[in-house]
Amino acid sequence: MAPHYEKLEEARRDYIESLAETMEMYGLSPSMGRLFGIMFFHEEPMTLDEMRQLTGMSKTSMSTGVRALSRLKLVQKKWQKGVRKDLYQAEQDQFHSFIEFFVYLWEKEIEINEKALNSTEQKLRDLLTDPKLSPDEAALVERDLQKLAKSKQYYAWLRALVQAFKNGDIFDLVPIPDDSAK
Template sequence: MVTPTKIEEARRAYIESLTETMAMYGLSPSMGRLYGTMFFHEDPMTLDEMMDLTGMSKTSMSTGVRALSALKLVHKKWQKGVRKDLYEAEHDQVRSFIEFFCVMWDKEIELNARALSRAEENLNGLLDDPEITPEEVTNIEMDLNRLAKAKLYYTWLRNLVKTFESGEIFDHVPVPEYLDK
């Protein structure tokens, strides 16, 4: 008979890999371990159950679950007769990928769109300064050109997000049948 400890050891390699992968995208190692632990758990879990399995504090659990929920990697579940909040990992890795990256790209677009607008406004305002030199005008115009190209990039990125969210991406990069079930 295979012991639960041996099963956990076998899972550990993938959990650590998920931890490293999430760290590459700016998530904490504890969030990666939490997601990996939940990934292998079939039933929804309470924060107390997660705490027992990971050894993390309840505060860390709560923070991690909120962050993973915001990225749509973890979902809150309801179960009749259970008073505590239950959570489960998204097991569909294609869906996880799409939701994670769309959330991250949307944040990038929103953050940089505001900054681009402010920078453009400030640079255009400088062009009205009566003391501006021809060299400064040239530098400002070059900067405005760079910002215009950056805006085109964010328009492209917005279209990419829409392609993922609509599922149109699968017309170009189909999901293998074994993942589509």
């Protein structure tokens, strides 16, 4: 073993643990963050068995974690000639990872809430046609419809934000730092 290997691993562990903490902030398990961090530093695609050896996680947990990371496009399945087991590699471009991760979450949020908004709005509009509705109740329904209209504005804005991330327009507003200046 190289003399500085232990120090290298210690340095990597600091970042891996910060990734675990960060992923937990975004609703993922710390073990998924550690798994991503280990894969991030690994030079070659890895099998589930290799990941299990490095993390100590069970094969079931490992498989679940890799599937979740793959769904979020933080990890990709790779093919290598002569290798029969599935191989996985972490996304190295953190700008790309950020975009994929948040676009996935935001699109899910939009889908869930716009469906509920439309259903709620329709029910409220139907309620307004009820001749037995009192003026006070009608006023409540109208206020609720105004609140829903503001919510619809938010989801239209969020959809535009998602599109700005997808097509790269966001980088016109917040450019990626030029690392050649370092």
